[in-house]
Amino acid sequence: MSLDLQLRLLDEPHHLQSVLREVFFDLFERQLEGAIMVNRDARVVWLNDRYATLLGLASPLDALGAPIETLIPHSRLREVLATGEPILLDVMDYRHQMFVVTRFPVKNAHNEVIGAIGILLYERWEPLKPLLAKFKLLQSELDQARRELGKQRRAVYGLDDIIGQSPACQQMKCLAQRAAQLDATVLLEGETGTGKELLAQAIHNTSSRADMPFVALNVAAIPDTLLEAELFGVSAGAYTGADRKGRDGKFKLADGGTLFLDEIGDLSPALQVKLLRVLQEQEIEPLGSNRLLRIDVRIIAATSHRLADRVTAGLFRADLFYRLNVLLIVLPRLCDRQTDLPALCQHLLQQITDRAGLATRSLTAGALACLARQRWPGNIRQLRNVLEQACLHSDRHRLDACDFDQLLPDPVAADTIAPLQETLAQAERQALQAALIACGGNRTEAAKRLGISRATFYEKWQRHGMLEAQQPGSTTWR
Incomplete structure (x- = not known):
C-alpha cells in the first residue's frame, strides 16, 4: 500500500469504504489472473481486463449485460446464485484449456444474494502441483482400498465352471455370454439346485464389471422387517439400537458391480415398490436418511418360481417384472440334461475328494x-450331496450302484408320488413335443392346435430347455 493511500486512510476515515472498494477492485485488476461479476440474474456487471482478453473481447465493456453462459458456456455462477454457497476450488474447462477457479456469492446487509463473483486463480498448473500430488496419493490409496474390498466380494466362478455340453446347457451358456456383453438386467429362472448363483457369478466375471464387487442376497432368507435395511442401508442413529456410524446396504456395497438377488419372487409388495424405484432412478435412500445416493449397480435376479405366473396370481408387480425380465435365462433341470451327468459327476467327485482330503473316486457304468434313473428334484445340489455321502460311506475307489442303494429313493416309487408342479410340467413338455411332431415341426400350427399363441408356445418350449422336433425334411422352426 502506498504512503499516500495510508495517509488518506488515517486522515479521512469517512472515505474508508470508498478507499477499500478501490483497493478491492485494484486487487482484482492487477493481482488476479481474471475476475468476473454477475448480478442476481446472472448477467455480467463487471470483469477485469485480463478476463476480457482471455474471453477474446476487445474491451470489458463488450460483456456488460450479457448472460454469463454466452461468455462461458459451462459457468457455475448461476449455481452459486441459486444456492448462496461458494464453490471454493474447481477446475474449469474453457476452449480446451483447464483453469483453476473459485466462485462465491455477493450478499447485501439482509444476507440476500445479489450477485456472484468468479475468480481465475491460476492459468497454469505449476502452483498447484504439490496439492495435486497429495490428491493423487490419496486417490491411489482410496483405489487400493476399493480393490481390496472388491477382492473380498469377488465372484469365484466363470463360464468355464459350468459343466456340460448338452444342447440345453449350451443354450444357457450362450445366453449368459450375451448377458455379460449387454450389461442389462437379467432374470434367472430355474428349480432349486440348478446353479443360479453360479451362473450369476459367471455372467459378472465375463462382463465389464468383473473387477468390481459381486454381492449376493437371498431375499427369502431374511425377514421383511430387516430386509429393507439389508438392501438400502441404515443412516447413523436411524432408530434405537442402530449402529451409531450407520451401515451400508447391499446396493451401496455393490456400487459399480453386480447385485445378485436370489428368490426375488418372495419379495414383499412394499419392497417391490422400493426396488422398482431403484431400478428406474438408480438412487437409494438409506433408512432414517433424507438423502438420496446415486448408485451404478447391475441387477441379476433369480427365482425358483415362474415369475410370470406370480404376476398373474397377483403376488408380484407387473411393472417390476417387466423391469427385471429384460433378458430371461431358464436354467434346465438335471433330468433334462442327462448327457451331462458323467461329466458333472466327475467334476463334483473331484471337488469333494479334494476338499475332504480323500483319494480320487470314480463311478462304474x-x-x-443308477444315477441316470433318478428324477433329481434337488438337481445338481442334490447330486452333489448324494455323491458326497457315497464317498464318506465307502472306501471303494470306484463307486458302484450298491454304494447308492441306501442314498437314493426307488425311482418307480418316486414316480407315484411326484409333486403336482413337476407332474404338470412333465405333461406340458410332452404335449408341446407331441404337437410339434404331429405338425411336422411347424410351431405355428402346433400352437394353433394346442389353443395357444405362437409366442406362448415358443416361450414354454424355451423354458423347458427343449429342442426342435426333427422330422424328415424339417429341421427349423416355422
Whole structure:
C-alpha cells in the first residue's frame, strides 16, 4: 500500500469504504489472473481486463449485460446464485484449456444474494502441483482400498465352471455370454439346485464389471422387517439400537458391480415398490436418511418360481417384472440334461475328494446308470450331496450302484408320488413335443392346435430347455 493511500486512510476515515472498494477492485485488476461479476440474474456487471482478453473481447465493456453462459458456456455462477454457497476450488474447462477457479456469492446487509463473483486463480498448473500430488496419493490409496474390498466380494466362478455340453446347457451358456456383453438386467429362472448363483457369478466375471464387487442376497432368507435395511442401508442413529456410524446396504456395497438377488419372487409388495424405484432412478435412500445416493449397480435376479405366473396370481408387480425380465435365462433341470451327468459327476467327485482330503473316486457304468434313473428334484445340489455321502460311506475307489442303494429313493416309487408342479410340467413338455411332431415341426400350427399363441408356445418350449422336433425334411422352426 502506498504512503499516500495510508495517509488518506488515517486522515479521512469517512472515505474508508470508498478507499477499500478501490483497493478491492485494484486487487482484482492487477493481482488476479481474471475476475468476473454477475448480478442476481446472472448477467455480467463487471470483469477485469485480463478476463476480457482471455474471453477474446476487445474491451470489458463488450460483456456488460450479457448472460454469463454466452461468455462461458459451462459457468457455475448461476449455481452459486441459486444456492448462496461458494464453490471454493474447481477446475474449469474453457476452449480446451483447464483453469483453476473459485466462485462465491455477493450478499447485501439482509444476507440476500445479489450477485456472484468468479475468480481465475491460476492459468497454469505449476502452483498447484504439490496439492495435486497429495490428491493423487490419496486417490491411489482410496483405489487400493476399493480393490481390496472388491477382492473380498469377488465372484469365484466363470463360464468355464459350468459343466456340460448338452444342447440345453449350451443354450444357457450362450445366453449368459450375451448377458455379460449387454450389461442389462437379467432374470434367472430355474428349480432349486440348478446353479443360479453360479451362473450369476459367471455372467459378472465375463462382463465389464468383473473387477468390481459381486454381492449376493437371498431375499427369502431374511425377514421383511430387516430386509429393507439389508438392501438400502441404515443412516447413523436411524432408530434405537442402530449402529451409531450407520451401515451400508447391499446396493451401496455393490456400487459399480453386480447385485445378485436370489428368490426375488418372495419379495414383499412394499419392497417391490422400493426396488422398482431403484431400478428406474438408480438412487437409494438409506433408512432414517433424507438423502438420496446415486448408485451404478447391475441387477441379476433369480427365482425358483415362474415369475410370470406370480404376476398373474397377483403376488408380484407387473411393472417390476417387466423391469427385471429384460433378458430371461431358464436354467434346465438335471433330468433334462442327462448327457451331462458323467461329466458333472466327475467334476463334483473331484471337488469333494479334494476338499475332504480323500483319494480320487470314480463311478462304474452301473453307478452312472443308477444315477441316470433318478428324477433329481434337488438337481445338481442334490447330486452333489448324494455323491458326497457315497464317498464318506465307502472306501471303494470306484463307486458302484450298491454304494447308492441306501442314498437314493426307488425311482418307480418316486414316480407315484411326484409333486403336482413337476407332474404338470412333465405333461406340458410332452404335449408341446407331441404337437410339434404331429405338425411336422411347424410351431405355428402346433400352437394353433394346442389353443395357444405362437409366442406362448415358443416361450414354454424355451423354458423347458427343449429342442426342435426333427422330422424328415424339417429341421427349423416355422
